[in-house]
Amino acid sequence: MTLTFEQRHHRNTTAFAYRILLPSLAFVLIFIGYPLVYSIWISFQDFKYGVPTGNVIWFRNFLDILTSSTVAPQFYNSLLVTLKFTVVAVAAVVIISLGIALIINERFRGNDLLKLALLLPYAIPGPVNAVMWNWIYDPTFGVLNGLLYQVGFIKEYFTITGNPDLALWGIAFAYIWKFVPYSTFLFVAGLSTIPQSVYEAAQMDCAGTWRIFRKVTLPLLMPVLQMVLVIQTIFALLMHFGLVFVLTRGGPGNATSTLAWLIYNESFTFTQFGRGAAMAIMLSLIMIVFIYLYLVVLNPEKRSARTQGA
Amino acid sequence: MFKRLGFFAGIIALIVVAVACAPAQPTAPAAAPKPAEAKSIGPVTLELGGWTYDNAKVMQNLQKYQEWAAKGTPAIDVKVTMSDSGYGDFDTFVTTRYAGGKSFDVLYSSDHWLAKWAAAGWVVPLEDHFPEAKKYAADITPFALQAMTYKGKQYGLPYYADTMFFVYNKKMLADAGIAVPPTTWAEVTQQALTIKNKGLSQTPVLIGFKAGSWFEEDLFAMFYSEGGKLFDDKNAAVFETDKGPIFDTIEWVAKSINDDKIMPPKVMDMTAVDVQQAFKNGDAAFVIVPGYMMKEFNTPGVSKIAGQAAVSMMPGKTHNTNGFTRMYLLGKGAVADDAKKVASLKLIEFFGGKTTVDGVSSYHIAKRWSIENGLGFAFPSLWSDPAVDKAFSAMADTNVMKSQQALAFSKQGMTAPWFAEWISSVRSETQKAMLRQAKTADVLNGLKTLWTSLAK
CATH class of the missing domain: 3.40.190.10 (Periplasmic binding protein-like II)
Incomplete structure (x- = not known):
């Protein structure tokens, strides 16, 4: 069979593309694919005291997590705590960072300094951030208590991380503080791509600030907003772990026992690696659901396509 | 299209093969042969797993052990390295290490981790490899001895007991x-x-x-x-x-x-x-x-x-x-190698037992911790040591301490x-x-x- 020039060219280009992609693909397969498949394999196994019994129990770990009297209550509690944390943290990060981005997108004196200062929280490594907030919240000598006491807001030192009603929000605050800068800069980058002429046209139509924001800025920023939501949801579901580990260890009671903390406990404290892996897979599924919702709900084209399809 | 599918199918097959070939279960160490009689052993390198606490003193104690072992019979040319983490994370540190297929030769433990580690086979009964451990039982306070025992076997010698x-x-x-x-x-x-x-x-x-x-x-x-x-x-x-x-x-x-x-x-x-x-x-x-x-x-x-x-x-x-009791345990990795095993057992005894150093027989390391750091000890006989009595009298009423220790479980x-x-x-x-x-x-x-x- 003789190939046409176009076919030969296509075949060469495709082969070249694969060759170029191979190193990256190998990296992904070794460091993401293999661990992923291996953790799925672990989730099908039975462990006793840290050692696999050799029994492949398939979905029993998943079933135990959802129904057993010992694990299920903890799982549902952690699921609820995680969802509460994620919704609040993501909403707060997005709103605050968008607000700050709108401010620093304007030209004013000290703008560059503000941008530099904003970077600081994100530049602090996670464990250092957690230890720092542990000191700030300390009920005996913490800076926060000292400050509130000196300005007369409180009469005696109080605990945030030891109070079941406040602990989760204390962690959320520390988390938001760290992750606002990251999203802010994504929004700033997005805002810089909106042409000035669009704003000028809106202003000529006598649109107010709020109207311009709703009708011009927000729609044009939607792709960035989607990306920020996806990234922040992934972060919020996972990256609060360091704060929980240092500040509360899941307590008081189960007030801050998030899924990430529960997975850690199941795997490394109880050495139930199979159950821990199963929980991690379930957490990944939750993440996928969130991301899917963002991509569909916030994407008018996909939304309308689905509606028309129905 | 099919070629592309074939490419990915090949990659997936590779992963599946890799997973299937991965060790699903840590293999049990082979039964350790009896240590050979030798005039000198080594060079041996041991790894001690411990939590961070006054590491400068721990390093000095390890140096003393190395010198003591070199002069012993058999003479052991040993070097000990220490891997440590914070006490709060030490269980995780050990768990991840063993789950990853690595072992320590000797490791610290707290009483509440022993059962978990022993059940997993990460540590081995000390008395099986070092029958002399039993001779200390008579001089170990009951709660500490109980804390170091799992399924009727003594697993360790005490670091401190408080x-x-x-x-x-x-x-x-x-x-x-x-x-x-x-x-x-x-x-x-x-x-x-x-x-x-x-x-x-x-x-x-x-x-x-x-x-x-x-x-x-x-x-x-x-x-x-x-x-x-x-x-x-x-x-x-x-x-x-x-x-x-x-x-x-x-x-x-x-x-x-x-x-x-x-x-x-x-x-x-x-x-x-x-x-x-x-x-x-x-x-x-x-x-x-x-x-x-x-x-x-x-x-x-x-x-x-x-x-x-x-x-x-x-x-x-x-x-x-x-x-509560903190102790020294024998890791499963140490018993697979004769020289390591002998050196590890000597390390455990030097740190947790009674040895003769410069002609003086004593619980040297336990005594040092008690005098210099105020750590409690598992050996009631140390109370009769004037240096220990002096150190503890400076910090509390030792009569009350002894009475309370007698009621400890x-x-x-x-x-x-x-x-x-x-x-x-x-x-x-x-x-x-x-x-x-x-x-x-x-x-x-x-x-x-x-x-x-x-x-x-």
Whole structure:
């Protein structure tokens, strides 16, 4: 069979593309694919005291997590705590960072300094951030208590991380503080791509600030907003772990026992690696659901396509 | 299209093969042959796994061990490296290490981790490889010996063994007109209220109830002081759930926090170390802490209340308390190699047993820790050592310390491999009862049921 020039060219280009992609693909397969498949394999196994019994129990770990009297209550509690944390943290990060981005997108004196200062929280490594907030919240000598006491807001030192009603929000605050800068800069980058002429046209139509924001800025920023939501949801579901580990260890009671903390406990404290892996897979599924919702709900084209399809 | 599919199918097949080839189960070490008689052994390199605590002193002790081993019979040319992590994360440190297929030759352990590690086969019975370990049994305080025993076998020699003490601030009590420290928990409440009402302390009682291992040291000390019994000899849960010592203890804490307000809610965010800081600062009248903290309490320059901290028998019906033990264990990795095994056993004995150094036979390392750091010891015979007696007399009334140590018991249930999982729920659930988010009886019922399910 003789190939046409176009076919030969296509075949060469495709082969070249694969060759170029191979190193990256190998990296992904070794460091993401293999661990992923291996953790799925672990989730099908039975462990006793840290050692696999050799029994492949398939979905029993998943079933135990959802129904057993010992694990299920903890799982549902952690699921609820995680969802509460994620919704609040993501909403707060997005709103605050968008607000700050709108401010620093304007030209004013000290703008560059503000941008530099904003970077600081994100530049602090996670464990250092957690230890720092542990000191700030300390009920005996913490800076926060000292400050509130000196300005007369409180009469005696109080605990945030030891109070079941406040602990989760204390962690959320520390988390938001760290992750606002990251999203802010994504929004700033997005805002810089909106042409000035669009704003000028809106202003000529006598649109107010709020109207311009709703009708011009927000729609044009939607792709960035989607990306920020996806990234922040992934972060919020996972990256609060360091704060929980240092500040509360899941307590008081189960007030801050998030899924990430529960997975850690199941795997490394109880050495139930199979159950821990199963929980991690379930957490990944939750993440996928969130991301899917963002991509569909916030994407008018996909939304309308689905509606028309129905 | 099919070519592309084939490419990906090939990659996936590679992954599947790799997974299938991965070791699904850590292989058991081959039975160790009997160490060969030799005039000299080595060079050998050992890895000691431990938590970070006064590492400079640990390094000096390791240097001494290396020198001592080099002069011994057989002479051992050994070098020891140490891998450490914080105490709070040490269990995770060890778990990830062994789950990843690596081992330590010798490792530290706390009493509540032994069952889990032994059940997993990560550590091996010391007496199987070092029958001389048994000779120390007669000189080891019973709670420590029990703590180092799993399924009837002695697994280690003690690093240190200490007791949870009830400590009070003498000056604060005197200022409040209280002549004698409390002997019951009701008296603790009464005296604490007097102290609070006189404005001497807003937080007269501090006991660390932050979720973590100090939580159960404190809680078990209080349970025992009232004569509480959680499990029988066969590890069956026997505690009552709607009355009795365990119930009363949790209720006392809840009442102290929520009604009497002699203990602040922030205790849920405090470990024994935080309590130590607050007590040194003169913030509290009564605390429950491990004995070794007495040294710092009464050291001028590091404590604002130096000379005022005193130990008293644990309040309660029986005055019993909780004794905890830290120990040296033999890792499974050490027994696969003759030279490593001999060097590891010598290291354990040098650190945790009695050896002759420069012609003097003594528990050299345990003695050093007790004199220089105030750590409690598992060998009652050390009390008769003048240097130890002098060091401890400077920090507390040694008669009270000895009496309290005689009434110390290791944590019941600890020999069950599922203890770590159960105690984690004890922390979170009991905190709820203490904060009145849940009823004590419901919490205890839940914990009893959980224990029974985990035991199956």
